[in-house]
Amino acid sequence: MTTLMDIYAARVADGTLRADPAQETVLPMLERVRSELAQQPTKKGLLSLIGGRKKPEAVRGLYLWGGVGRGKSMLMDLFHDHSPVPSRRVHFHAFMQEVQDGINAARKAGVADSIAPIVDKISHEIKLLCFDEMQITDIADAMIVGRLFEGLFANGVTVVTTSNRVPDDLYKDGLNRQLFLPFIELIKEKLGVHHLHSPVDYRQGRLTGTPVYFHPVTADVRATVDDIWNDLTGGASEKLTLKVKGRDVVLPKFHNGIARATFWDLCGQMFGPGDYLVIAEAVKLLILEDIPRLTRGNFNEAKRFVTLIDALYEAKVRTVCTAVDEPERLYNEGAGAFEFERTASRLREMQDKDWGAEAKS
Structure with a gap:
């Protein structure tokens, strides 16, 4: 069987990837999970033929953590694309949203244990869950994940x-973090934990030499931003x-x-500091388009924009912007125009090719 190490080496050889020793140390760990999954009995195996009900134990998984741009998601994709069992790859926030919706539906239907049907459905459909960017910022999620993951592992x-x-x-x-601590211990029990400590930020490198603040917004600018998006996301x-x-x-x-x-997606709605902090936590790089000229007529939107940029700046989120004008000319009149000077300064600083090189933690 072709291993993940073989596939990675082939992509390095054809120039698709650049060899990275830190990434290469992760491949045998992922290959171990892949191999053990491949060896598990299928539903049509001996136990099902004799009416057995015993479910195979979950293979010990992997918790891969590290700074942004180090290749974690790429390694996850490589692993998931070659999974030997039914699997799903999903961003953790999106998954938890689905879980919350399922719990609400179960409660409305009068189900006593609203998590049980979610566990049953997932474990019936797949044997491998691949999460990108596990992070818990919402107390509702924090109170759910323990029982949810216990059920998934048990199935x-x-x-x-x-x-x-x-x-x-x-x-x-x-x-109430103390109620969350058992989940951390469960993660460390069921998943191997590995720090991907690469010195190279590939996300940063792909933007090196590329402008990240464009004005005014022309057809050529939109095409350039489309190219940036396609390069980063495929x-x-x-x-x-x-x-x-x-x-x-x-x-x-x-x-x-x-x-x-x-x-307007992010500043034209009644969002506050808490919303922007969650965005900054969930995102490694944001492309923010069509920043207009700000005046006293859109003071509320201008105030939200200031709060958004503050959150992105503090979290070191790399940001690509398209705007009607230079940062210093975006907001020159109305309440808060003086305070906007700091935002303009931050937008200038965030354009530096080395800004945000240090990883978010």
């Missing part, structure tokens, strides 16, 4: 996940809905931590 579902955080830092400083995208205190915060286009939205 033989193997989990492989990436994250920017070591398990012990999940839901750090969260409300043209793939899905909508990502983040749950923040019961509200939906929607990123219209999202793939592997790369998001794309317009100014």
Whole structure:
């Protein structure tokens, strides 16, 4: 059988990938999971023929964490694309949104244990769950994941996940975090934990030498931004809905931590600091398009834009912008125009090719 190491080496040889020793250390770990999954009995095996009900145990999975741009998602894709069993690869936020919707539907139907049908459905359909960017920012998710994952593991579902955080830092400083701690221990029991510590930020490198702030917005600019998006995502995208205190915060286009939205998507709605912090936590790079000229007539939108840029800046989220004018000319009149000077300065700083080189944690 062709191994993941063979596939990786072939892609290095043809120039698709660049050899990275830190990534290469992860491949045998993923191959071990893949091999053990391949050796598990199928539903049509001996146990089913004799009426046995015993379910195969979940294979010990992998929790791969490290800074942004180190290749975690690429390795996840490589592994998932060559899975020997029915599997699903999904962003963790999107998965938890589906779980929350399933729980609400079960409760409305009067189901006593609203998590049980979700576990049954997932374990009936797949044997491997691949999560991208596991992180817990919502207390509702924090209170659910323990029982959910216990059920999945008990039903033989193997989990492989990436994250920017070591398990012990999940839901750090969260409300009632002590109730979440058993889930961290469960993760460390059921998944091997590995730090992908590559010195190279490939996301940063792909933007090196490329402008990240474009004005004015012309047809050529839109084409250039499309090229940036396609280079970073391969043209793939899905909508990502983040749950923040019961509200939906929607990123219209999202793939592997790369998001794309317009100014009005993110600043034309009644979002606050908490919403923007969750966006900054979920996104590695944001393409923010069509920033307009801001005046006293759209003061609320301007205030939200300031808050959004502050959140992205503090979280070191690489940002590509298209705007009607230079940062210093976006907001020159109205309340808050003086304070906007700091935002303009931050937008300038974020254009530097080395800005954001340090990984988010």
